[in-house]
């Protein structure tokens with residue numbers, strides 16, 4: 366596992382460059398994408414790069430990690446809306462090539478991922494160590510499934526909603542096994558509230574109580590941290 370500790374601005378630029386390099390070298394690249402506040406700077410850099418360099422996404426396919434259950438896909442806080450607003454509407458990607466897990470057929474999403482083989486998966490991490498919406502004690506063998514959100518996740522995400530009661534209680538998420546099938550993984554974490562999860566990942570052992578620790582098994586992971594997220598590292 367490679368660990369990079371740097372300023373948020375520089376990390377956003379570096380991760381953007383990793384993505385554009387892949388897309389330029391592999392026009393039919395398959396990207397795994399995350400939502401949340403963490404990747405927003407990377408997406409903004411991709412949009413700026415597209416304006417300047419016309420990086421071509423017409424052959425690119427994307428697989429998003431997760432989506433809330435109980436929100437219409439056009440809801441302003443749905444991850445479909447997030448991706449359109451923060452990336453897809455600003456680059457030349459074909460929306461038919463952008464995939465999200467759905468409640469109707471979770472296992473079909475795992476099958477589709479197996480078929481397409483994600484070249485690069487971008488990940489954030491929850492303060493409780495979740496990746497995607499795979500909450501603590503999810504089996505490391507889990508494929509795409511419906512999940513009940515942890516109390517702490519509902520609390521973390523209430524900032525995006527009018528009140529805590531509006532935060533969905535469930536989601537559909539790519540499974541840990543699907544995430545691990547990506548050829549390469551980039552995990553980004555900013556802020557003190559991620560420090561414990563990052564300590565478990567880097568100084569701890571593989572432990573289903575901290576889903577992020579499954580990444581210790583992956584042969585090609587880069588972890589980008591700001592100083593705060595790295596503050597508990599030994």
Ligand code: GLP
Pocket residue numbers: 399400401402403404430431488489490491492496497498518522
């Ligand atoms: C969210 C998403 C995750 C994300 C994480 C951290 O709920 N399901 O994919 O990585 O929690 O979010 P943030 O980047 O806003 O801290």
